[in-house]
Amino acid sequence: MPSPIRNVGIIAHVDHGKTTLVDAIFKQAGTFRENQHMAERVMDSNDLEREKGITILSKVASIRYKEYKINIVDTPGHADFGGEVERVLSMVDGVLLIVDANEGPMPQTRFVLKKAFENGLKPIVCINKVDRENARPMYAYDKTIDLFIDLGANEDDLFFPHLFTSGAGGFARVSADGSEKDMRALLEMIVNAIPPPNVEPEGHFLLQVNNLDYSDYLGRMFGGKVLRGTLKVGDRVEKLREGVDKKIGFNITKLWTYEGIELKEVQEVQSGEIAMMAGLGDVLISDTIAHVDTTEPLASIKVEPSTLSMNFYANNSPLAGKDGGKFLTIHKIRERVEKEEAVSVSVKIDPDSPNDSVKVKARGELQLAILVETMRREGYEMQISRPQVIFRRNEQGGIEEPYELATLELPEESVGFVMEELSRRRGELVDMRKNDTGSTTLEYSIPTRGLIGFRSNYLTLTRGLGIMGSLFQGYKAYKGEVESRTQGSLISKDPGKLTRYAYEDVQERGTLFYPVGTPVYGGMIVGACARDEDMIVNATKEKAATNIRSANAEQTAVLDSHKEFSLEQALAWLRDDELLEVTPKQLRFRKKILDHSERRVAERRNEILV
Secondary structure, three states: OOOOEEEEEEEEOOOOOHHHHHHHHHHHHOOOOOOOOOOOOOOOOOHHHHHHOOOOOOEEEEEEEOOEEEEEEEOOOOHHHHHHHHHHHOOOOEEEEEEEOOOOOOHHHHHHHHHHHHOOOEEEEEEEOOOOOOOOHHHHHHHHHHHHHHOOOOOHHHHOOEEEEEOOOOEEEOOOOOOOOOOHHHHHHHHHHOOOOOOEOOOOOEEEOOEEEEEOOOEEEEEEEEEEOOEEOOOEEEEEEOOEEEEEEEEOOEEEEEEEOEEEEEOEEOOOOEEEEEOOOOOOOOOEEEEOOOOOOOOOOOOOOOOEEEEEEOOOOOOOOOOOOOEOOHHHHHHHHHHHHHHOOOOEEOOOOOOOEEEEEEOOHHHHHHHHHHHHHOOEOEEEEOOEEOOEEOOOOOEEEEEEEEEEEEOHHHHHHHHHHHHHOOOEEEEEEEOOOOOEEEEEEEEHHHHOOHHHHHHHHOOOOOEEEEEEEEEEEOOOOOOOOOOOEEEEOOOEEOOHHHHHHHOOOEEEOOOOOOEEOOOEEEEEEOOOOOEEEOOOOOOOOOOOOOOOHHHOOOOOOOOOOOHHHHHHHOOOOEEEEEOOOOEEEEEOOOOHHHHHHHHHHHHHHO
8 A cells, every 4th residue: 555645845936935835734724723823943942043034944834635545745945954954865855945936046946956866756836935026937937947957857847836826825726827825836836746765664664864853851862764664662773884894773762743733642653654752862964773673774875065163262351241141161162063063964063172072073164153152142152263175185295275156146236246246256257147136146166265254245236136045066176365354453452441532532443343342351352444454453542531521522422333343254253263152142242362462473473484
């Protein structure tokens, strides 16, 4: 008897509307009662996901349609979270590829679709947002066919099942000018076009861990798609890991399957089902959970390598602990990052990190920024270094560095400025073409170093209209120095509070980062110097009182507004001899060595070594 289960992944470029489309599917399937409140973008459960409007963590949910159970796995669309995409695709048997009806396929669409083909998955294409004012559904459809051809799809795959959808409007239509008012056509297509799970119903139990979670009450929870046999609560199984001879036996204490967006406790799971279980603490992504007679673990899930690293330090600044931080020690910071490493496939701790720091490797700067932002919201205080790319040596002993293939779509009038900026960052133009919409698409091969901090600059250069995506291209020969920042730092001389009088004086030398009244300390960076040199300034200077000065004399000068930084912008602004102090309430720039005379000695020593 064919399985009534369908496991489908949803893949798309960031911001093409897949999470909103999932909401519409839930409503259609009656997952929520009529009187039950349902948050928008229900699959984005993390606060940061809601704020940034992106999916960071992949999640599983399920719906019931007729006699079928459909497990839906939402995946991130941003390249930094490609590791999440990799592990999700090993859980599903088909994918919904969401393509924006105006933009058409984007760089990340290419990445996720290529991964789907590598995993032998057949896609259903949804041309989404067709009810938007500037929608071009047939253009997007034609561009999707071009993408399939570019990726080497066979002739059968070019006749892919497709629908024209709107997550916000709650409909799926067979033709672009159709009149369907609900999502039924999409649900029918999923049960008919997505194959049942490719598993063995009979035989000894087998599962590869694709999903990890943690509960304060139950400890480690882990799971994935059941590849063979059945499993009951109380069964004895073993954990096997590729490259490790030792097997660990344990009993299953709890079992869950997905019902709606929640986990439902069950006593037994069948092959083809996506399940979670508990019973063992030391479990990682890619581990094999199997019957006790199993001899070989399954091959590990391959993910793109980490390309950036960043050092975390305990906060030892004079203002440490003043902003409500609860966890300040390096021990607590390491514990928290180890917890992240256990549930992420692309965050890794360098085992050779010195005792006073934690060196974290990750796929991209956004991924690192999300980790730091999550930690500060949980009450952690830390100091972090500028992200560094991970170099390696080739067989001839030469240095190689990671490269990205960046694709940028931008207005015509911004092309010159963006090309100049990318050239400065050691990028090489691979392709340039005009689009039907009047915009221009640029493709650049660029060292990963060159993209650090580029995104915020790019949005400024294109007045917020530029779209950008990047894919890991591989390691190539080291390209030479990349000029990162053209401004030096304004460094506070003494501790105290930033005064209005000092602000007036210092703003003539550059741009300040903090408002009047902000506590500062010696060695803290209070602004950007107008020239490319560091300058020590007296940021706490008070105006000398005189008996002839009027009471409001010092209020006449107009103060320039200070510059605010997001976490990603702050990480990009750092230089190698600087740190970013991150607390629950504040971001502060500082020199690694706070004492001015000690810092001068260290600079001279470096000059001699060079």
